[in-house]
Amino acid sequence: MFNPRATVQVVKFDAQRFCLVIDDALLEPEQLVQFAAEHSDAFRSADPSAYPGNYLMAPEKVVSGLRDFFLRQVRRHFDARRCEHVHCRYSMVTLPPAGLRPRQWFCHVDDALLDARHRMIASVLYLFNDESLGGTSFYVQTRPAAETAAMLNASDTLAPEAFTQQYGIPAGYQHGSNGYYRRIGGAEAKWNRLIFYDGGTLHSGDIARPEKLSVDPLVGRLTLNGFFTCRRHLDWPGAASDNGFRHAFV
Helix, strand or coil: CECCCCCEEEEECCCCCEEEEECCCECCHHHHHHHHHHCHHHCEECCCCCCCEEEEECCHHHHHHHHHHHHHHHHHHCCCCCEEEEEEEEEEECCCHHHCCHHHHCCEECCCCCCCCEEEEEEEEECCCCHHHCCEEEEEECCCHHHHHHHHHHHHHCCHHHHHHHHCCCCCCCCCCCCCEEEEEEECCCCCEEEEEECCCEEEECCCCHHHCCCCCCCCCEEEEEEEEEECCCCCCCCCCHHHCCCECC
16 A cells, blocks of 8 residues: 655654655555545534544555554654554545634644553645645644633633634634744645654644535545554653643544
């Protein structure tokens, strides 16, 4: 499944944060797209307060291939020892900006529910040709933890109009820095490009053209997303999150 000639490129955002970029990752990526198209009726809506779209669990053959690639080529780049669980699914961002809850207007992390002994590595395989559908951006917090926590709590309770009025964050997908998060880098979307990153790094899909979103796997923003829960190394000094506060949806 995976291209033996594919090379792993390390893209650094700052002294601590980076992602791995693998171009031409699969030998026949069209097969994954075809599978998604043939099973388009099986896609299900995710929790509307979390992922803003639809998903389909990947077949075991795909999960096994991605796990093997992670173990052989990726794990050594991260603080990851034994891989205890792999979650892999097809995902499609589908919601229009007006359908988003305030909590979905900004970046997130994937590992907020893990204990300090574990860490999560996440991956995205872009399975669409239209690069304007957007890649992935990475962020850091710019406000004190207490201010960020108050804003996040309000995003779960305030109506969209009231939230925007109080915090100055407009409705819609995050695309660049705002008053609470600063963009530090990103990975542009490219057909058959696979990226891996620390699930504790704030990130968001770059949905700059939401009018192009579709539920059709042949034309929409189809990705294959992987989440690898691993044991940390024994000498890991301790958990450190951006400004001490993180939040998540996957």
